[in-house]
Amino acid sequence: MKTSQVNSVSPPSAGRVDIGHKWAVPTLSILSVITLLAAASFGAANISFSDVINVVLHNTFGTAMFGMTEVSGIAERIVMELRFPRILLAFIAGAGLSVAGSVLQTVTRNPLADPYLFGISSGASFGAVLVITLFSGSGLFAESSSGLFASSSGGSGSGLFELLGWISLPLGAFLGAGVSVLMVLTLCGRNMSSQIERMLLSGVAISFMFGALTSLLLYFSSPQAAASVLFWSLGSFAKASWEGLLFPAVVVCAATGIILLFKRQIMAMRAGDETAHTLGINVSRLRLQMLLLCSLITAILVANCGGIGFVGLMIPHTVRMLFPGRFPLITTALVGGLFMVWIDVLARTMLSSQELPVGIITAVIGSIFFLFILGSRR
Amino acid sequence: MKLWGKEVTTLEQMSRDKVSGDKVSGGENLSADNGYALTVSDLSWHADDRAILSDISFSLAKGEMLGIIGPNGAGKSSLLRCLYRYIKPDNGTISLFGHNTSYFSAKEFARQVAVVLQDTPHHFELTTEQLVAIGLTPHKGPFDLTTSSDRRLVADALEKVGLTHKAGQIYEHLSGGEKQRALIARAIVQQPKLLILDEPTNHLDIRYQIQIMELLRAIGISVITSIHDLNLASAMCDQLLLLDDGRCVAHGTPKSVLTEQRISEVFDVCCSTQPHPQHGNPQISYFYGYSYGDSTHDKSANDEAAHDETNHDENAHGLKALGQNSLGQNSLGKKAFGQNSLDKTDFEENSLDRRHWSSMERHKQDED
The missing domain is CATH 3.40.50.300 (P-loop containing nucleotide triphosphate hydrolases)
Structure with missing residues (x-):
């Protein structure tokens, strides 16, 4: 009798929630593949969607299929070496920032938490700018700072130097982010009841402090470093290359994987610190671990494509509105990635002569979204 | 149900x-x-x-x-x-x-x-x-x-x-x-x-x-x-x-x-207990009418009232609840009433009661 009752009652109510969610991941995955191809047909050079497909087929199977006309070598190089890495980087960045935002909002139970608001981005920017100013004298970053919107660096300088430059920039960004996280954590205190408010406020304070320090560095540094800060504060995917993709991809995927393992605990954190404690969760430790993971994601992304704000705020909220009550991490990641790719397409095509930094577009959309949330929360 | x-x-x-x-x-x-x-x-x-x-x-x-x-x-x-x-x-x-x-x-x-x-x-x-x-x-x-x-x-x-x-x-x-x-x-x-x-x-x-x-x-x-x-x-x-x-x-x-004694000591209220008709455990009936006040005027009124009271052990703990006899002996409408008092009060006193109640509630809120 018991089981029959359960069976008759629970499927409709449970099913209503599940169906939407069940189809979300496959649908979004298919959309992502289409987006990857479609987004590659936008840009300064006129390359059509069929050309893109042709290039992909040519590269995967070695021949043009169905009697399609052979695409020119230049178009193929543009698609394969410029556009695909860029689209993938945008996708990874969007996914990573959305995941980080989603986790931060959950573990702090603050709907307005996002990596940008926590001072992680400004800390990472400071770390990166510090590395640039310190090494710009040695000529190490002459190229990367002047060639902001060029895709691949030439090849001058020794390999060791290049490796050092390649590794020290993300490292600097990560250390900056780590320092800002530790400062926020020290400032937020142990008192559970006021911890979250203090966390947000100290995040804002740390943000301003690192912003000021970055400005100070810029004031005393070369024009090249000053030009590069625009990149760090507004964000761009122009620097994307296949080699540069590896590190962010690995970090974002690994961190998302680890977060998925803690999904249950993160879910339980929503019920409040004290309740989470009674569910066998070491609340402060989990929160610290998640903050560090999020700062790792953010730092690696800031190091590769600058500080892109508001994505980590908007996407998790939108997804949560669509799938209330869940912690749909994969869906959030996919939606974030898709959003970012199309924002980047917008950035590339909005002005005919030049491209806009993506950060400007996300900030415009994000600030409106921010106000919308504030309005609807009351 | x-x-x-x-x-x-x-x-x-x-x-x-x-x-x-x-x-x-x-x-x-x-x-x-x-x-x-x-x-x-x-x-x-x-x-x-x-x-x-x-x-x-x-x-x-x-x-x-x-x-x-x-x-x-x-x-x-x-x-x-x-x-x-x-x-x-x-x-x-x-x-x-x-x-x-x-x-x-x-x-x-x-x-x-x-x-x-x-x-x-x-x-x-x-x-x-x-x-x-x-x-x-x-x-x-x-x-x-x-x-x-x-x-x-x-x-x-x-x-x-x-x-x-x-x-x-x-x-x-x-x-x-x-x-x-x-x-x-x-x-x-x-x-x-x-x-x-x-x-x-x-x-x-x-x-x-x-x-x-x-x-x-x-x-x-x-x-x-x-x-x-x-x-x-x-x-x-x-x-x-x-x-x-x-x-x-x-x-x-x-x-x-x-026990009545303990409840009055710990909770500062007057009550009587009797076995509950269903489960037999103590059933507590509280008495009402506590004059809360911080001014000396209130205090003197309460003292006066307490003086007139019939013997109530529970009141030893600073309680100002009054028995049914003391009705009408309070000054300034700082009235406390016993079990039967509601029957006896006229309209005017009822309105005073209400004022008294609201002040009591406010007092409670302040405490919280």
């Missing part, structure tokens, strides 16, 4: 099943418990140089329900927090089923003890079913998926508390009583051997208060709950622990704890 009654009976069957299941699974490492679910000895805790709990000792037999009563600020919540290890006491030992609580890892402890707290945070966008499923957390490793038996556990718990039809609804949109029952269902899913609740009947109307308490009894495990309503505590709890200013004033059956 009928529906609820039906649910309770199925519930009892289920809880019996569950208890027998527990015996099979939990028997191996719980041999040293002497039949006690919890033993607390010499527990003390202070915060900011102020003693919150001092020298509290008690024990709870398995399967019994302990109600923790006492005035606001007596240390009820702090005591519970010590019990579920949220705060670390300065002194004393707490043993759970024969083991010191520090013996358990966080996860193991959560499998033994489930806690239902008063307040849940806002923006809690979970469906009832998902909230209840959170109770699985201490039973799951990082790679464990939610199995069909887990889902059955959740469905059973929802059925136990009578919320199956609300499974898909957003928790925030439930009524107060339903929220509380959902939280209890979450605790049931946690499959604990001891359930701790912090004022589960707060803000609920009387029907839900009784419903929640009967539900707790029907689960069939040891329960510790703090509770404000003394009559409800008297009716529902096997044991009561009366706290006052961080000290254990009395511990025992409702009959032995809830």
Whole structure:
């Protein structure tokens, strides 16, 4: 009798929630593949969607299929070496920032938490700018700072130097982010009841402090470093290359994987610190671990494509509105990635002569979204 | 009510099943418990140089329900927090089923003890079913998926508390009583051997208060709950622990704890107790009419009134409640009335009463 009752009652109510969610991941995955191809047909050079497909087929199977006309070598190089890495980087960045935002909002139970608001981005920017100013004298970053919107660096300088430059920039960004996280954590205190408010406020304070320090560095540094800060504060995917993709991809995927393992605990954190404690969760430790993971994601992304704000705020909220009550991490990641790719397409095509930094577009959309949330929360 | 009654009976069957299941699974490492679910000895805790709990000792037999009563600020919540290890006491030992609580890892402890707290945070966008499923957390490793038996556990718990039809609804949109029952269902899913609740009947109307308490009894495990309503505590709890200013004033059956003398001393109110017609435990009737005031004028009025009073032992504790004889002898409408006074008062006095009541309420709010 018991089981029959359960069976008759629970499927409709449970099913209503599940169906939407069940189809979300496959649908979004298919959309992502289409987006990857479609987004590659936008840009300064006129390359059509069929050309893109042709290039992909040519590269995967070695021949043009169905009697399609052979695409020119230049178009193929543009698609394969410029556009695909860029689209993938945008996708990874969007996914990573959305995941980080989603986790931060959950573990702090603050709907307005996002990596940008926590001072992680400004800390990472400071770390990166510090590395640039310190090494710009040695000529190490002459190229990367002047060639902001060029895709691949030439090849001058020794390999060791290049490796050092390649590794020290993300490292600097990560250390900056780590320092800002530790400062926020020290400032937020142990008192559970006021911890979250203090966390947000100290995040804002740390943000301003690192912003000021970055400005100070810029004031005393070369024009090249000053030009590069625009990149760090507004964000761009122009620097994307296949080699540069590896590190962010690995970090974002690994961190998302680890977060998925803690999904249950993160879910339980929503019920409040004290309740989470009674569910066998070491609340402060989990929160610290998640903050560090999020700062790792953010730092690696800031190091590769600058500080892109508001994505980590908007996407998790939108997804949560669509799938209330869940912690749909994969869906959030996919939606974030898709959003970012199309924002980047917008950035590339909005002005005919030049491209806009993506950060400007996300900030415009994000600030409106921010106000919308504030309005609807009351 | 009928529906609820039906649910309770199925519930009892289920809880019996569950208890027998527990015996099979939990028997191996719980041999040293002497039949006690919890033993607390010499527990003390202070915060900011102020003693919150001092020298509290008690024990709870398995399967019994302990109600923790006492005035606001007596240390009820702090005591519970010590019990579920949220705060670390300065002194004393707490043993759970024969083991010191520090013996358990966080996860193991959560499998033994489930806690239902008063307040849940806002923006809690979970469906009832998902909230209840959170109770699985201490039973799951990082790679464990939610199995069909887990889902059955959740469905059973929802059925136990009578919320199956609300499974898909957003928790925030439930009524107060339903929220509380959902939280209890979450605790049931946690499959604990001891359930701790912090004022589960707060803000609920009387029907839900009784419903929640009967539900707790029907689960069939040891329960510790703090509770404000003394009559409800008297009716529902096997044991009561009366706290006052961080000290254990009395511990025992409702009959032995809830005496008129003790209630007046601890709660500062006048009352009489008689056996409840149904369950025989003390039924408390409070007397009304306490003049609260900080001005000297009030004080003199009260003194005057107290002077005229008939002999009442309870009033020795600074009480200003008056017996029925003293009606009309107060100045300035600072009127206190006894049991029969309402019949006697005319319209004007009634309006004064109302003013008096509102000032009393304000006073209470200030205190809170």
